[in-house]
Amino acid sequence: MSLELLGETADGSANSFSYAFGDGSCGTNTARVLSADLTFDLDQDPAATTGLAAELDTTTLENGAHTLTATTASGATATSAVTVNNGAPGAPVILPADGALLHGPQTVLATPPAGGDAPAGIELDGAPLTTVATLGTGSSRFVFTVGSNSIEARYTNHLLVNGQRIDLVDRDYVSETVRIDVPNAFLSPGRNVVRFVTGTYPTACGDNRDDFAISGIALDVTDGTATGVGIAPSYSMGDGDCGTSTTKPREVDLAFDVTRDADAPATGLRADVDTTTLPTASTRSRRRPPPVRPRAGR
Numbered sequence: 001m002s003l004e005l006l007g008e009t010a011d012g013s014a015n016s017f018s019y020a021f022g023d024g025s026c027g028t029n030t031a032r033v034l035s036a037d038l039t040f041d042l043d044q045d046p047a048a049t050t051g052l053a054a055e056l057d058t059t060t061l062e063n064g065a066h067t068l069t070a071t072t073a074s075g076a077t078a079t080s081a082v083t084v085n086n087g088a089p090g091a092p093v094i095l096p097a098d099g100a101l102l103h104g105p106q107t108v109l110a111t112p113p114a115g116g117d118a119p120a121g122i123e124l125d126g127a128p129l130t131t132v133a134t135l136g137t138g139s140s141r142f143v144f145t146v147g148s149n150s151i152e153a154r155y156t157n158h159l160l161v162n163g164q165r166i167d168l169v170d171r172d173y174v175s176e177t178v179r180i181d182v183p184n185a186f187l188s189p190g191r192n193v194v195r196f197v198t199g200t201y202p203t204a205c206g207d208n209r210d211d212f213a214i215s216g217i218a219l220d221v222t223d224g225t226a227t228g229v230g231i232a233p234s235y236s237m238g239d240g241d242c243g244t245s246t247t248k249p250r251e252v253d254l255a256f257d258v259t260r261d262a263d264a265p266a267t268g269l270r271a272d273v274d275t276t277t278l279p280t281a282s283t284r285s286r287r288r289p290p291p292v293r294p295r296a297g298r
Contacts, residue, residue, distance in 0.1 A: 003040045010040040058084045092119040092268065095185075102275045107164065109185045111137050111268040118266035129271035135184035135260065136268040138222055142180045142194055145216040150174035155199035155210035161186040162193060177216065184222065185268050189260050192226070194219065197251040198237050209250060211238030219256045223264035229255040 003010040020032045052070070061084050068080040085098055092110040096102060108129065110119040114137055122129045142159060151157055151173040159166040164186040196214070200207040215234035219226035231254050238248050260267075 001038060005042070009043045011043065012038065012040045014039045014041075059086050059089075061086075090116045092116070094122075104275060106273050106275055108271045108273055109134065109268060110270075111185045112266045113137065114265070116266060119269050122269055122271045124271075124273060129273065131269040131271045132188055134268040134270050135187045135189070135221070135224070135258070136265050138184045138265070139181045140184055140187060140222050140226075141220040142182050143177065143216070143218045143220055144196075144214045145177045146173045146175070147213040147215075148175050149212045151178075151212045152201075152210055155201045157199040157210055158197050160195040160197060162188065179220070182219075185270070187221065187258060188270070189224075189258055189267070191229075192219070192256045192258055194254045194256065195251055196235075196237070196254060198239070203242065205242035208242055209239035211236075211240065211248070213237070217254060219258070221258055224258055224260040226256040226258045229257055231255070 001015060002012055015038050016036075019036050021034070021036075022032045023029055023034065024032065063084050063086060066082050066084055068082060069077055070079075071077045087093075090113060092112050095109045095111075096106065108122055108124075110122050111134070112118055116137075118133075118136070122131055142161070151168060153169045153172055157168045159168070159180065159182075161182055164183075166180060166182065168180070198209045198211075200209055202208075213234060213236045217228065217231055217235075219228070235252050236248055237250070237252065239245055239250060240248060
């Protein structure tokens with residue numbers, strides 16, 4: 001391994017010649033490494049021109065416009081205008097993010113930071129939106145077992161967790177138990193529906209559905225429990241060979257009733273907005289902080 005620079009020399013002799021990464025089959029190989037730090041010593045030309053780097057904590061600045069200025073030894077300057085927009089300490093994180101371009105139906109999520117208070121509401125241009133509670137920060141897991149007929153990434157099979165899409169495209173799944181991370185902001189106390197959708201891939205006979213069987217279906221909720229409602233032991237999904245099967249489901253709805261633990265972290269909020277009803281302009285959503293509770297006098 002080497003580091004090639006223009007006009008400079010990087011000495012990487014302190015590094016090993018090669019590295020074997022991974023953990024073998026399910027962690028059986030302890031000789032391999034999971035990560036490696038590489039060190040390079042630079043022999044810089046004293047006559048070469050250098051740059052500068054600086055780290056800036058924008059939370060120490062006021063929100064609004066600021067100007068960055070870089071000056072050379074000869075006095076030449078360059079400026080860059082930036083805008084700082086940090087939430088107050090402990091404020092919820094709101095999605096879509098600031099500056100996002102939206103169209104059609106959109107879901108707005110307000111999630112408290114770890115250890116933070118639950119948001120009290122979400123506003124759009126100062127008007128309160130109808131909201132439902134979510135499980136807040138962190139993530140849970142949707143669990144299932146797939147048989148020998150694999151779930152292939154190329155088909156773009158996906159989940160719709162209360163309408164929020166999670167694509168199963170990171171790899172193929174075959175003969176294994178699969179655990180898919182689900183943001184807690186997608187889940188709510190009470191009834192939740194996970195729709196498992198078979199994807200399609202273009203073939204000579206048209207858009208062919210992926211075919212596979214799933215079983216052992218569960219929702220593993222952090223700081224709570226999820227009980228399946230009317231879920232079958234297994235589902236054989238797809239469309240057969242180029243659509244020859246009319247009995248296999250192309251998608252299935254899987255219902256779970258979620259109960260939060262008594263000491264679970266603060267909940268978040270979700271609001272659904274149809275942006276086609278809004279004027280085409282800059283629109284700002286805002287989350288209301290939790291109400292301040294007065295303390296008893298002493």
